[in-house]
Amino acid sequence: MTNLHHPRLSGLGRNPAASEGVLVRLAAHRAGRHGMSRRRGPVTDAVVEALLEHDDGDVMTTLRAEQISPAMRRRIATHPNPAVRDARADFIHHLVEFGTTVVPRDLEEVYGQPLASLAAAPDPKLRAAVAGSWYDRPAPVQAAFLADPDPQVRAAATQHKQPGVPAEWRDRCLADPAVRKNVARYVPLTWDQFTRLMETGDKGIHQAVAGNPHLSADMAAQLLDLDDPLVRVAVAQSRHVDDATRDRLYALVEAQRADGDIDAEVAMSWSFTEPDWMCDAPLDERLSYLDCPHAIFRRVLARSRDLPEEAWRWLDNDPDVAVRRAAARRPDAPPDVLERLVRAHGEVHHHRPLLVEHSNFPRHTLRTFVDEPIPNVRYLALQDPELPVPALQELAAAEEPFLRRGVARHPNITDALLDRLLSDPDPNVADDAAANPALRPARMDRILTEAAL
Numbered sequence: 001m002t003n004l005h006h007p008r009l010s011g012l013g014r015n016p017a018a019s020e021g022v023l024v025r026l027a028a029h030r031a032g033r034h035g036m037s038r039r040r041g042p043v044t045d046a047v048v049e050a051l052l053e054h055d056d057g058d059v060m061t062t063l064r065a066e067q068i069s070p071a072m073r074r075r076i077a078t079h080p081n082p083a084v085r086d087a088r089a090d091f092i093h094h095l096v097e098f099g100t101t102v103v104p105r106d107l108e109e110v111y112g113q114p115l116a117s118l119a120a121a122p123d124p125k126l127r128a129a130v131a132g133s134w135y136d137r138p139a140p141v142q143a144a145f146l147a148d149p150d151p152q153v154r155a156a157a158t159q160h161k162q163p164g165v166p167a168e169w170r171d172r173c174l175a176d177p178a179v180r181k182n183v184a185r186y187v188p189l190t191w192d193q194f195t196r197l198m199e200t201g202d203k204g205i206h207q208a209v210a211g212n213p214h215l216s217a218d219m220a221a222q223l224l225d226l227d228d229p230l231v232r233v234a235v236a237q238s239r240h241v242d243d244a245t246r247d248r249l250y251a252l253v254e255a256q257r258a259d260g261d262i263d264a265e266v267a268m269s270w271s272f273t274e275p276d277w278m279c280d281a282p283l284d285e286r287l288s289y290l291d292c293p294h295a296i297f298r299r300v301l302a303r304s305r306d307l308p309e310e311a312w313r314w315l316d317n318d319p320d321v322a323v324r325r326a327a328a329r330r331p332d333a334p335p336d337v338l339e340r341l342v343r344a345h346g347e348v349h350h351h352r353p354l355l356v357e358h359s360n361f362p363r364h365t366l367r368t369f370v371d372e373p374i375p376n377v378r379y380l381a382l383q384d385p386e387l388p389v390p391a392l393q394e395l396a397a398a399e400e401p402f403l404r405r406g407v408a409r410h411p412n413i414t415d416a417l418l419d420r421l422l423s424d425p426d427p428n429v430a431d432d433a434a435a436n437p438a439l440r441p442a443r444m445d446r447i448l449t450e451a452a453l
Helices: 007-013 020-026 030-036 045-054 058-062 070-077 087-097 104-111 124-133 139-146 151-158 167-174 180-184 191-199 203-210 217-222 229-236 243-258 262-269 276-280 283-287 295-301 309-316 321-328 335-345 363-371 375-383 389-396 401-409 415-422 427-435 441-450
Strands: none
Touching: 007 020, 007 030, 007 427, 007 441, 020 030, 020 045, 020 441, 030 045, 030 058, 045 070, 058 087, 087 104, 087 124, 104 124, 124 151, 139 151, 139 167, 151 180, 167 180, 167 191, 180 203, 191 203, 191 217, 203 229, 229 243, 229 262, 243 262, 276 295, 295 321, 309 321, 321 335, 335 375, 363 375, 363 389, 375 389, 375 401, 389 401, 389 415, 401 415, 401 427, 415 427, 415 441
16 A cells, blocks of 8 residues: 555555665665565565565565575574564464465465365364365365364355365255355255255345255245345346246335335345356347346346347447446457447446457547546546557646546656656555656655655
């Protein structure tokens, strides 16, 4: 994160073009060290030595073994200050203690053993950490986790669909309170197993069962009368439900939402369930949902790649923008469709790749986005790495800080613009400007000198 009091130093600390000399000087300031903690790639021995001289352990928490030389790793391991010596290990230990997901290689690095050995560690929290992060573990390891005496290990081992629960383990897992809800979400259920789960009367288990993609028509029918918005929406998305029943279930939930029911709001706006079974359905069956009144079905249909041209034209003009976005991700989406969609609605930046990165997107039009009235759309002009300086100057004068931040990160920025943004009132803008590799060494030196470094 940006150092609010010294953003130029924190930004400079993560600047990939900063020289070894710059980083050594930065190590003497807490804000500089904070920025350096976010660096990627190797860190030279001289920089690590400077960090060891000044650091209280913050940077050592984030530096991975592969970023520093073996000599420096030995140097850290024998450092007289335990806050430095044990910083990385303590950080990973805390993550394990609190049940936070840990990258497998970090577990191996800190505990000094391969995952296969850590899976049998005496500490159940460590076993749970391995179970929660080692997704491609072998079947014997998964079986050991499922039989683990500690419930938190069993829960971690069944949280995700992979590596899964073997058929011979399903009865035992569905009877285990620690994992029953997890497993009920995704394993194929027999009628007896389904019945026992429903007899629990547990609302969370009913919701898990309702979202199970393997339910039979008879099972889905048994769920129809449950007065739970999340169950109703999940059942409405079942392939076993006819149009009239689906419409009735959605209408019930909409009425609940209108009455202020929070569960109904979650079910309609934030539920992660989707009718994924449509992806494998025959083309004719999928096309029958082209004019479905419920957008989620049209969104899943738009993820297809084998629809006829007239279906694509229909989806490209769907009233729901999320449907149009899904359709636009097909490999042969027309350039005009992509441009029109992005120009009208911008991007959803957590969906990668962006639509402007689509091979058919007319990238020569990006610089014209500078003139669009919607700030989020104007921002996309910055996707043009050769955006002309006048356009950058216009965006740098924008009221919205996120537009100025985009300019501060841009590769075609001028020295004058960088200097201006280094003094921006928003610390994040100044931080991004200092982190831009286009920043000249002489300007880096000035920043350090002004900070008495």
